[in-house]
Amino acid sequence: MFNETVLKEIEEIKAKYPERRSALLPSLYIAQREFGWLSHEAMECVSKALNVPEAMVRGTASFYSMYKHKPVGRHVIQLCTNISCMILGAEKLVDFIGTRYEVQPGGTSPDNRFSLVIMECIGACGTAPAMLVNTDFHENLSEKRIEEILDKYK
Amino acid sequence: MEKFLLKNIENPDSADINEYVKAGGYKNLSKVLESGPKEVVEEVKKSGLRGRGGAGFPTAMKWSFAMADPKFPKYLMCNADEGEPGTFKDRPILEKNPHLLIEGMVISGYALGSEYGYIYLRGEYPEANDILNAAIRQAYEKNYLGDNINGKGVRFHLSVHQGAGAYICGEETALIESIEGKKGQPRNKPPFPVNVGAWSMPTIVNNVETLSNLPYIIEIGGEAYSRIGSSECPGPKLFSVSGHVERPGVYELPMGISLKDIIYNHAGGIKDNAKLKAVIPGGISTPVLPPDSIDCAMDFVSMPKAGSMLGSGAVIVMDDSVCMVRVAYRALKFFEHESCGKCVPCREGTDWLRKVLERIEYGKGTEGDIELLSDIAEIMSGKTFCPLGDGAAGVVTAMIKHFRDEFEEHIKNRKCSLADSY
Ligand SMILES: Cc1cc2nc3c(=O)[nH]c(=O)nc-3n(C[C@H](O)[C@H](O)[C@H](O)COP(=O)(O)O)c2cc1C
Numbered sequence: 201m202f203n204e205t206v207l208k209e210i211e212e213i214k215a216k217y218p219e220r221r222s223a224l225l226p227s228l229y230i231a232q233r234e235f236g237w238l239s240h241e242a243m244e245c246v247s248k249a250l251n252v253p254e255a256m257v258r259g260t261a262s263f264y265s266m267y268k269h270k271p272v273g274r275h276v277i278q279l280c281t282n283i284s285c286m287i288l289g290a291e292k293l294v295d296f297i298g299t300r301y302e303v304q305p306g307g308t309s310p311d312n313r314f315s316l317v318i319m320e321c322i323g324a325c326g327t328a329p330a331m332l333v334n335t336d337f338h339e340n341l342s343e344k345r346i347e348e349i350l351d352k353y354k
Numbered sequence: 355m356e357k358f359l360l361k362n363i364e365n366p367d368s369a370d371i372n373e374y375v376k377a378g379g380y381k382n383l384s385k386v387l388e389s390g391p392k393e394v395v396e397e398v399k400k401s402g403l404r405g406r407g408g409a410g411f412p413t414a415m416k417w418s419f420a421m422a423d424p425k426f427p428k429y430l431m432c433n434a435d436e437g438e439p440g441t442f443k444d445r446p447i448l449e450k451n452p453h454l455l456i457e458g459m460v461i462s463g464y465a466l467g468s469e470y471g472y473i474y475l476r477g478e479y480p481e482a483n484d485i486l487n488a489a490i491r492q493a494y495e496k497n498y499l500g501d502n503i504n505g506k507g508v509r510f511h512l513s514v515h516q517g518a519g520a521y522i523c524g525e526e527t528a529l530i531e532s533i534e535g536k537k538g539q540p541r542n543k544p545p546f547p548v549n550v551g552a553w554s555m556p557t558i559v560n561n562v563e564t565l566s567n568l569p570y571i572i573e574i575g576g577e578a579y580s581r582i583g584s585s586e587c588p589g590p591k592l593f594s595v596s597g598h599v600e601r602p603g604v605y606e607l608p609m610g611i612s613l614k615d616i617i618y619n620h621a622g623g624i625k626d627n628a629k630l631k632a633v634i635p636g637g638i639s640t641p642v643l644p645p646d647s648i649d650c651a652m653d654f655v656s657m658p659k660a661g662s663m664l665g666s667g668a669v670i671v672m673d674d675s676v677c678m679v680r681v682a683y684r685a686l687k688f689f690e691h692e693s694c695g696k697c698v699p700c701r702e703g704t705d706w707l708r709k710v711l712e713r714i715e716y717g718k719g720t721e722g723d724i725e726l727l728s729d730i731a732e733i734m735s736g737k738t739f740c741p742l743g744d745g746a747a748g749v750v751t752a753m754i755k756h757f758r759d760e761f762e763e764h765i766k767n768r769k770c771s772l773a774d775s776y
Pocket residue numbers: 404405406407408409410411413416433434435436437438521522523524525526527559560561562564565740741742
């Protein structure tokens with residue numbers, strides 16, 4: 201079960217909406233923060249906290265690509281390969297990250313340091329190629345820049 | 355042109371309420387609270403403002419439908435999903451000028467008789483989330499939000515609702531489903547959201563940029579506003595320019611400016627003096643244009659005549675190192691991934707188009723594949739539940755129309771001659 205502080209946080213979110221189910225997306229983010237990913241237990245906690253059937257929680261969670269349905273590494277690299285990034289070399293960067301950090305799209309490196317997620321446009325097309333590492337934007341990427349940046353995430 | 359939407363954003367503290375007020379912020383809200391809600395609607399009507407989310411729907415008309423509905427409460431949703439690839443025009447408002455949006459929303463809420471607003475913010479903008487929440491807190495402290503705004507007894511409450519990475523949630527009825535805690539699958543229309551929207555109540559969905567125009571309309575008056583840019587769709591417009599240009603970025607320019615002017619004057623022309631090959635003018639859902647078609651006015655009325663659409667004003671510029679089959683394939687991979695799965699023509703069509711494009715790009719295309727693509731696109735057109743599938747079909751049709759020889763070459767030579775570029 202969520203602890204008291206988290207339950208209180210969810211109660212506050214619920215109060216912002218006329219119906220409690222509306223707090224589902226924000227509560228899933230909280231569950232992900234607490235458990236690291238949306239495990240069965242994490243979704244059960246959300247279901248109980250909101251009094252929304254578990255099937256609905258799981259159905260909704262499965263629709264959105266930013267919810268993690270398996271454990272992830274310590275840092276999540278979210279690299280965009282949509283068109284503005286692609287034409288400026290993003291696909292080669294996927295290969296580079298793959299070899300240099302031993303992590304494939306959708307996977308996690310053996311040392312559990314990085315997970316790699318391929319993104320659809322993160323709204324940084326003017327400074328492409330771009331990625332988010334956890335919640336930080338990094339732009340104008342090249343192989344060298346990526347090494348400099350990722351070395352800071354231990 | 356004097357900037358309004360992007361005013362002061364060079365100031366590192368532009369997101370702070372004190373800086374915003376110092377630069378004249380929230381005075382338009384105070385002005386409106388003196389004159390009354392009817393005057394706001396009147397000014398918006400005179401301004402000719404059209405929605406900046408992509409469809410260009412006249413804002414005053416949308417509002418009037420919601421206002422004619424006797425049901426209360428009414429909800430005001432700001433669409434900050436900004437998911438259309440190539441688009442990053444709302445981001446500077448959200449991150450650097452959040453109080454402009456908040457002021458615009460309070461003014462709109464007051465005009466509409468809505469006391470509750472939500473900003474549906476894409477999950478991919480974590481920084482904007484922090485900035486908006488901080489700005490909202492400040493606005494509550496200074497009494498620009500709350501139960502007694504400016505001491506005038508006016509109520510408006512605002513909060514941010516974070517999306518979680520689904521492009522389709524930018525479609526207004528999917529956005530509403532999502533805020534209700536469901537999968538983001540579009541609803542049947544009618545009933546329209548202005549009558550039956552979030553929690554079954556009248557709901558007005560407007561884009562970030564649309565709502566951010568409100569303070570400006572109040573400041574200079576609807577009539578003066580209507581004289582900026584194109585007569586049929588006036589006002590300032592944000593264009594996000596990316597790809598092979600010297601100076602990519604967001605530009606605030608009058609609506610109706612020529613696409614060529616945006617690329618060659620404002621964005622500094624093609625990067626490294628390379629040869630221009632193609633331009634996607636309004637985000638990847640809009641049909642591609644060849645170089646000889648870019649002398650067109652960027653507004654909602656002129657662009658369809660030029661063979662494309664204004665969309666979100668996201669200009670993607672491509673030089674001749676780019677393979678158009680590759681671009682079409684990448685676009686369809688996106689649409690396939692983002693199709694919500696509700697209707698068959700879109701769910702199956704995007705998957706099928708992607709498969710055929712993939713095999714052409716990787717040298718496995720066969721004779722008849724181009725005709726097959728055209729057939730699938732035609733079958734999808736006009737038969738999908740929402741415009742996502744239509745957009746996907748239109749992308750493929752335009753690519754074949756303008757770059758057919760490249761498709762043929764891939765099939766004939768059994769390879770992509772530009773494959774090394776990727
Ligand atoms: C697939 C799809 C995605 C959309 N994405 C967005 C978006 O990210 N932001 C947006 O403002 N409008 C988006 N729209 C348009 C909205 O449905 C709606 O028309 C708009 O938010 C209305 O606001 P406006 O009248 O101010 O333009 C999208 C539409 C479709 C069909």
